[in-house]
Amino acid sequence: MTKPTPKRAWGQAIQNRDEQFEMKRQVVLRTAARTYSERGFHETTLADIAEELNISKPTLYYYFKNKDEILFECHRLGIEAITDGETPMPAAGSCTGRERLEEFLRRYVRMVVDDFGTCLVMTGPNALEPKNRGKVIEGRRKIDQMLRDILQEGAQDGTLDCPDPKMTAMFVFGAMNWLPRWYHSDGGLNIDKLTERLIAFVMRAIAADRCQS
Amino acid sequence: MTKPTPKRAWGQAIQNRDEQFEMKRQVVLRTAARTYSERGFHETTLADIAEELNISKPTLYYYFKNKDEILFECHRLGIEAITDGETPMPAAGSCTGRERLEEFLRRYVRMVVDDFGTCLVMTGPNALEPKNRGKVIEGRRKIDQMLRDILQEGAQDGTLDCPDPKMTAMFVFGAMNWLPRWYHSDGGLNIDKLTERLIAFVMRAIAADRCQS
DNA sequence: CATTTTGTTGACCCATGGGTCGAACAACAA
DNA sequence: TTGTTGTTCGACCCATGGGTCAACAAAATG
Numbered sequence: 338m339t340k341p342t343p344k345r346a347w348g349q350a351i352q353n354r355d356e357q358f359e360m361k362r363q364v365v366l367r368t369a370a371r372t373y374s375e376r377g378f379h380e381t382t383l384a385d386i387a388e389e390l391n392i393s394k395p396t397l398y399y400y401f402k403n404k405d406e407i408l409f410e411c412h413r414l415g416i417e418a419i420t421d422g423e424t425p426m427p428a429a430g431s432c433t434g435r436e437r438l439e440e441f442l443r444r445y446v447r448m449v450v451d452d453f454g455t456c457l458v459m460t461g462p463n464a465l466e467p468k469n470r471g472k473v474i475e476g477r478r479k480i481d482q483m484l485r486d487i488l489q490e491g492a493q494d495g496t497l498d499c500p501d502p503k504m505t506a507m508f509v510f511g512a513m514n515w516l517p518r519w520y521h522s523d524g525g526l527n528i529d530k531l532t533e534r535l536i537a538f539v540m541r542a543i544a545a546d547r548c549q550s
Numbered sequence: 551m552t553k554p555t556p557k558r559a560w561g562q563a564i565q566n567r568d569e570q571f572e573m574k575r576q577v578v579l580r581t582a583a584r585t586y587s588e589r590g591f592h593e594t595t596l597a598d599i600a601e602e603l604n605i606s607k608p609t610l611y612y613y614f615k616n617k618d619e620i621l622f623e624c625h626r627l628g629i630e631a632i633t634d635g636e637t638p639m640p641a642a643g644s645c646t647g648r649e650r651l652e653e654f655l656r657r658y659v660r661m662v663v664d665d666f667g668t669c670l671v672m673t674g675p676n677a678l679e680p681k682n683r684g685k686v687i688e689g690r691r692k693i694d695q696m697l698r699d700i701l702q703e704g705a706q707d708g709t710l711d712c713p714d715p716k717m718t719a720m721f722v723f724g725a726m727n728w729l730p731r732w733y734h735s736d737g738g739l740n741i742d743k744l745t746e747r748l749i750a751f752v753m754r755a756i757a758a759d760r761c762q763s
Numbered sequence: 764c765a766t767t768t769t770g771t772t773g774a775c776c777c778a779t780g781g782g783t784c785g786a787a788c789a790a791c792a793a
Numbered sequence: 794t795t796g797t798t799g800t801t802c803g804a805c806c807c808a809t810g811g812g813t814c815a816a817c818a819a820a821a822t823g
Contacts, residue, residue, distance in 0.1 A: 379592035393772050508725040515724025542755035606802045
C-alpha cells in the first residue's frame with residue numbers, strides 16, 4: 338500500500354549496458370505514470386518519483402531531459418498502445434463495422450486501464466510544453482478518428498445505428514476515459530467482466546439489431 | 551477570444567455595500583472557474599485571475615482567504631447546482647424510474663456545461679486541501695448515489711434494464727463528465743440538441759422497452 | 764593498476780507564485 | 794472637516810520545486 342513499487346527494482350539484472358539503460362528508463366516511466374495519475378502532474382515532484390525509486394533527483398536527469406519529457410513519454414506509450422498494437426486492427430471492410438467496433442472498445446479499455454493509458458487520460462495534454470503537446474494532441478486526434486470511422490462504417494453497412502458519429506464517439510470515449518477514475522485493479526472487480534459490460538452497454542446503445550442480445 | 555471576460559465588469563452598479571461585495575465575489579468565482587477549467591488549477595496563477603479582472607492580486611485576498619478557497623467555492627456551487635435545484639427532483643415513487651432518470655440527465659448536463667459544473671468536473675478534488683476535499687468528495691458521492699438509486703428504482707419498476715447499477719452509473723457519468731472537454735458553447739452545436747442526443751443514447755442503452763423509440 | 768567511461772549524488776541556484784503588510788484612497792457618518 | 798470603516802494596491806517575503814554542477818563511485822578497458 339505504502340510502497341506499491343518494489344524496492345530494489347533498480348540495479349539488478351546485469352544485462353547489456355544499453356538494455357540496462359533502457360530498462361531503467363522504463364522503470365522510471367512506469368513509476369512516473371502511476372504517480373502522475375494518482376496525484377496529478379503538478380502535484381508530483383521529481384523528488385517524489387526519485388524517492389519512490391530510492392534514487393536521487395539528479396539521477397532522473399541522467400535518463401531524461403526534464404520533467405516534461407517524462408510525461409511526454411508516458412503519453413506517447415499510451416497512444417502507441419492503441420495505434421500500434423502487436424496485432425493490427427482488422428482493416429476497414431474486412432468485417433462488419435460492428436465487429437470492428439467491438440475490437441476497438443476491447444483494445445481501448447485494455448489500454449486505458451494500463452499505467453500509461455491511465456496517465457494519458459488522467460493528466461491532460463495541457464501540462465505539456467507546446468511542441469510535445471502538439472504531438473500528443475495529434476495522436477489523440479488519430480484515435481478519435483479511428484472510432485469515428487468505425488462508427489461511420491457501421492452506419493453504412495447497417496450493423497450500427499448512430500445518427501451522429503462524432504457525438505456518439507464522444508459519449509463512448511467519455512464512458513471509457515472516466516474508467517481510470519473509479520476502477521482500480523486491486524478491487525474486487527475484474528477487468529474482463531468490466532470490459533464485457535461496457536461493450537454490452539455501448540452495443541445496446543448503438544447496435545442496429547435492437548431486439549436481440 | 552483573447553478577452554472573453556468583459557472588462558470593467560468590476561466597479562459598476564452602486565448597490566448596497568454588502569450586495570456589492572457579494573456581487574464582486576461572484577465575478578471572481580466565475581472568472582476563476584473558467585480559467586481553472588481552461589488552463590487547469592495549478593497552471594492558473596492568482597495573478598492571471600487578477601489580470602483578467604483588471605485588479606491586483608492582493609485584492610483577491612480581500613474577498614477570499616486563499617487560492618484553495620476560491621476553487622472550493624467553485625466546486626460547492628457546481629455541486630449545489632444539482633443537489634438543490636430551484637425545483638426539486640421528483641420524489642422517488644412519484645413517477646417511473648425512467649422518467650426520473652431523464653430528468654436527472656437533463657439537469658446534470660445543464661450543470662456540467664455551466665462554468666462551475668465544468669470546473670468541478672475538469673479540476674479533480676485532488677488539488678483541494680484535505681478538509682475541503684472531504685466535503686467535495688462527499689458532495690460528489692451524494693450525486694453518485696442519486697443516479698444509482700434512480701437506476702435501481704427503474705430496475706425494480708421495470709422501466710429500466712440495467713444489470714449493474716453501480717457500473718452503469720459510472721458509464722453514464724463518464725459520458726457526461728467528458729462533455730466539457732469537447733463541447734464549447736460558442737461552437738455551432740447547440741446544447742438542447744446535445745442533451746437530447748445524450749438522453750437518447752443512454753435510454754437506448756438501458757431503457758427496458760427496447761423495440762420502440 | 765591506471766585510465767577512461769558510465770552512473771550517481773549532495774549541495775547549490777534561482778524563477779515562480781502563494782501569501783502578507785502597511786500605506787493610500789474612497790465612502791460614508793458625525 | 795474629521796474620524797471611521799471599507800477597498801485597493803505596490804512592494805515585499807519566502808517556501809517550493811525544477812534544474813545544474815562538480816565531485817565521487819563503479820564498471821569497463823588496456
